[in-house]
Each structure stands twice: as C-alpha cells, then as structure tokens.
Amino acid sequence: DIQMTQSPSSLSASVGDRVTITCRASQSINSWLAWYQQKPGKAPKLLIYRASSLDSGVPSRFSGRGSGTEFTLTISSLQPDDFATYFCHQYSNYPYTFGQGTKLEIK
C-alpha cells in the first residue's frame, strides 16, 4: 500500500497568514493526488484534484503543487472559514490511501 505522510499534524495561524501543508507519498503517484477540507461532524470537501486543479467553487486562495512523491497545499491568505482539518488522498493505486490530516487552528 502507498503510505501518505502529512506535515505538520497541526498548525496554529492567524487570519491573513499564508500557510503550506506538505504531503509525501511512499512511492510515485504522478499527479493523482487530491486535497480535502473537513470540518467537525461534516463530510470532506474536495479542494484540489490532480495535484493542482482547483475544484469548482473553491476560492483561488487555495493552491496545490507537486508531482511524484511530494506535494503541497497552500492557502495564500487565511480566512476565518479556513480553520479546519486538511488531508491528502492518493488515487494512483488501489487501495486508495489518505494522509493523517493537518488540523489548522486559530492562533
């Protein structure tokens, strides 16, 4: 199975900050990587697919980069609604696997 490792596991930041979350795959997944946002008690919401494509309706302050084994999600200017948990997901090989999540908290 492909292991997905996110860093950091948690992050404190302020409104307006720029933050970057990293996801590493244990083997190459090309660009078959997605990023999701999840709030407590809610289903995940797709933000980015194919490593860098913004899903419909997602604000442009979210961006994704990377290919192969290293990927990043950047939020250019944090908004109050962005405080949530973010996780990556590889869909290159079955079984699909997910990162452990990064909890983004208000400083």
Next chain:
Amino acid sequence: QVQLVQSGAEVKKPGASVKVFCMVSGYTFSNYAIHWVRQAPGQRLEWMAWINVGNGNTQVSQKFQGRVTITRDTSATTVYMELSTLRSEDTAVYYCARLQSGDAYDIWGQGTIITISS
C-alpha cells in the same frame, strides 16, 4: 442538485452485520463510480471498496475481503454497502463518495455513524 444521501446511524452488536445505503440524485446514476470510505475515531480515512454502478462490478480492499459486499439498485439509484462479522474496531463514520470521472471524490454523502457495542 447533486446529492448522496446515506442511511441513519446504527448500533450493532459484535458479530452482527450492517447494511448502509447511499441514495443518489441530481445526475445520471450509471455515469459515476461510488466508493466507500470510513473514518474511525481519531483515525485517518480508510478506503474500503468501490462499485462500477454501470455494470455492477466491484472491488474490495484486501483488508475487508469476505466481509464487505457492495451492491446497487439502478431503479432506486441507490448503492448499498454491507459489512458483516462486526467487531468493535468497525465503529466509525462510513461515507459514500462519487468518483469524479476517474479522478478524486467530488461529492460525498453526509456519513453514517456505525457503533459496535455489546
């Protein structure tokens, strides 16, 4: 609008089975695969299985082989996930999700909480 609506929370005893449904609306049912993913308390999301809704073919994670069955009812635009021989470690939120044309999960159900307790 496009929606996946799941069945409600259940409490089951160890050894029992549970069947969760995922009712689809707002798009052509057979055009998209449906996947099942679960999230145990404090754990990362875990992929379980998927079904090609068009032809009914399924693939189940090796971890759940023999315990998970995925079916669909095209007339009801509903996908079912049955998990058998339940144990305490199966306590989790179970999600169905639509695979976006061979890509990521663009639409998710609201989740179904399954609690295993004697």
